[in-house]
Amino acid sequence: MQTQEPIYLSRLQHYLFCPRQFALIELEDIWTENQFTAEGQVLHQRVNQADQQKRKDVRTVWALRLSNEELGIEGVADVVEYHKQPDGAEIPYPIEYKRGKPKKHSADEVQLCAQALCLEEMHDIEVPEGALFYGEVRRRHPVVFDAALRDLTRQTILACRAIVQTKITPKAKYQAKKCRGCSLIDQCHPKDFGKSAAAWLAQQLTKD
Template structure:
């Protein structure tokens, strides 16, 4: 398995550091990530509160060994060359050399969704730290109480690198991405802060009026 190409350092300085949780937010909705990064905005709802309660145990630093598996909890991870940083809910160290990060989510698992981005980034950080391949990660879903395997393949690695670049662009330009105003907004705890429908209507009105009041070329006038 070949690794995705790593970005070069930005001209005049190192890459802007990006957290793995920010990558997950940006994968779900770029505007949500922008509100958190640029306006220090965040809001809880029932779903985010359930997630917080679920993470209370795994976010307590510690370790334990059961059989052939040593389990680390709340492990800080980083990748210097990619300028990524984060905290793993759980990392399993198997006696056969396998390293498996396990991300815990209170909701349903969505294949190839934002949770894959976060746990895939954790795997890439662990590779850099331990110096060995981490081709498999996992997402534990509290909704179905199941563990879902995530392949940390080239496609996922490219998505993670591209998302990190997009997050850095948001930070550099200091501009909020447009509101999607789609089905994601109904499940977002930040919809009242974002006001996606209002912004979408304003954008549609602006486009309509700019066309309506655009002067026609002189040759097209009908006197």
């Protein structure tokens, strides 16, 4: 099996938010904090410290390192609860912490599902469900890892892999609401690079 550079679990979310954002981070090593990313860091301060505890039939592990060699992904789970079954087996239940509230797209669900795929390979056991904990609503949002979500997660991993292998940064596509909330807007220049070469040149000549 050919060795491949692992794709980090958190990068899958970046790809689904914007493939160009993923490429800027992955290929060009560009990252800038803004209010939203800073709030996310604060939310993760507790769970980023490796630790574990056990209460009754639930063993909780924080900051658990994950990997799936077959898919070429790795990362760290915020929290994984191991629920003890009557037969003594432990079923992993990954929990990812996010700022804000549940979103209309599936980026958070894909990142969580990728964690489940790692846990399944690591423990050789099926992981049917996990949860997203949103800081704004302060409660868990259960996520079932059904066939559709698993397929989307695998397709996202393949799409990320394609960008890494070709080393081609996708062209910018300006979307006002999405781009204004992106911490890389000043490095991406979506209004400029999202235009055709002729339109961009005409704009520069007008400025001059």
